[in-house]
Amino acid sequence: MSILFENCDLLLRGEDGVYSTLHGFLGVRGDTIDYIGTEKPTGEYEEHKSMEHKLLMPGLINCHNHSPMVLLRGVGSGLPLQEWLFDKVFPIEDRLVPEDIAAGSRLAILEMLASGTTSFSDMYFFPAETVAAVAEAGMKANISRCVQCFDENQTVEQNTQIPQSVELFEKYHNAENGRIRIDFSIHAEYTCKPHIVRAYSELCKAHGGRMHIHLSETQREVNECIARYGKSPVAWFEELGTLDSPTAAAHCVAVSDEDIAILKRHGVNVIHNPTSNLKLGSGFAPVRKLMDAGVNLALGTDGAASNNNLDMFEEMHLADIMPCGYRHDPTEVSSAEVLDMATVNGARLQGRSDTGVLAVGKKADIIALDLDKPHLYPNFDTPALLTCAAHSSDVVLTMVDGKILYENGEYKTLDREKVFYEARAAVKRLYA
Numbered sequence: 489m490s491i492l493f494e495n496c497d498l499l500l501r502g503e504d505g506v507y508s509t510l511h512g513f514l515g516v517r518g519d520t521i522d523y524i525g526t527e528k529p530t531g532e533y534e535e536h537k538s539m540e541h542k543l544l545m546p547g548l549i550n551c552h553n554h555s556p557m558v559l560l561r562g563v564g565s566g567l568p569l570q571e572w573l574f575d576k577v578f579p580i581e582d583r584l585v586p587e588d589i590a591a592g593s594r595l596a597i598l599e600m601l602a603s604g605t606t607s608f609s610d611m612y613f614f615p616a617e618t619v620a621a622v623a624e625a626g627m628k629a630n631i632s633r634c635v636q637c638f639d640e641n642q643t644v645e646q647n648t649q650i651p652q653s654v655e656l657f658e659k660y661h662n663a664e665n666g667r668i669r670i671d672f673s674i675h676a677e678y679t680c681k682p683h684i685v686r687a688y689s690e691l692c693k694a695h696g697g698r699m700h701i702h703l704s705e706t707q708r709e710v711n712e713c714i715a716r717y718g719k720s721p722v723a724w725f726e727e728l729g730t731l732d733s734p735t736a737a738a739h740c741v742a743v744s745d746e747d748i749a750i751l752k753r754h755g756v757n758v759i760h761n762p763t764s765n766l767k768l769g770s771g772f773a774p775v776r777k778l779m780d781a782g783v784n785l786a787l788g789t790d791g792a793a794s795n796n797n798l799d800m801f802e803e804m805h806l807a808d809i810m811p812c813g814y815r816h817d818p819t820e821v822s823s824a825e826v827l828d829m830a831t832v833n834g835a836r837l838q839g840r841s842d843t844g845v846l847a848v849g850k851k852a853d854i855i856a857l858d859l860d861k862p863h864l865y866p867n868f869d870t871p872a873l874l875t876c877a878a879h880s881s882d883v884v885l886t887m888v889d890g891k892i893l894y895e896n897g898e899y900k901t902l903d904r905e906k907v908f909y910e911a912r913a914a915v916k917r918l919y920a
Contacts (some may be wrong), residue, residue: 489534489890490517496539497859498524499546499847499870501832504834505862507824508812509870516852519889524848541860545874546845547606547853547886548800549834552614552738552759552788553784556584556592558599559914560793565718569706569768577793580599580867581613583918589614591910593621597799598907601627601894603880604855606887609736611673611700615630619660622668626901628853630838631660632673632700637684644687645727652687657695667889669839674730675720676702677713682728689730698839699730703737706770723746731756738788741771748774748781757784757837762806764790775811786837787829801880808875811880823871856885
């Protein structure tokens, strides 16, 4: 299949990180962008789409998500992390069955496609159900089955989650022509024991895998880890070998200068989750310090129980203005840096060097926004327009690997009514 998008604005990123806007044409052949220019190309395309008053940009990449948690949207609101997790969330999660995960994953995918997300990183239970949902929908995802252990007497052999994780990797890694990738995952320091972490981290490294963890989300987490082990969660994971594999660390709100040096030394990717951190009262991640240290900073929504949506435009908005407010400096973070977090930095975190920007030879992971809106005119600064003015509802098209998955309210690969029917059935069963 080949498509030519005509007479549209194109958000381009130079190798120096500077964004520019070009009005012209973008061609797609198969799963790849094959033309960008101001003149109409001479080659033949099977389909032509007039995109006047539309902006094409790279699809957004949500690097920290628990997608089936849309079924827990709003549960435990108003509680700090530990009470929210242990008193409200875990009891419901204990009742989840594979059918719930399937229903929640597809409901989350509807939300993400309509709001311009083309790829996400997911950490949850019964992950084969999420794999199936992603395969059906046509999205991209890095999916993991997180490992936990609350019993210090449990042996590595007794832990059932480790073989489940390894089996998932061996069965589905690079499935669907690479759209689906499988990561390894440890939930957090406070939900796992050292001997399990060490053994599992060695397995990840042996398989050439990528690791996804929660890390230093609150000061309480850090203080309790120091009381238990005499070191921060960052230093704890380093000692146990977790950071020896390419690692995505969500939150990193309470990290010291020494922690940041460790993250940089191991090439750890940090995922900024501003909405979740604010809603749970966790605090503010030191984004400027992390970026100045050379740490790759990406963006995530976290799960819908602590957000309460999967809207990456909201995350970009907060990521842009929040650091400027609490640091009393409007230059603390730029809109271009935030766009990087949501696109090219996220691609780097996921190990997807072939996406994240609009460029010839890159995968056609593209979204289109309708600029013919009162809140999007005039436009004197496109990066700022996207991070501080645009809404997810402005998205009119979502394409992954050259295939249109969502357009003008219509889902091309999922049956919306069926997804809602199954989601309602799951909610009724869980909360009966």
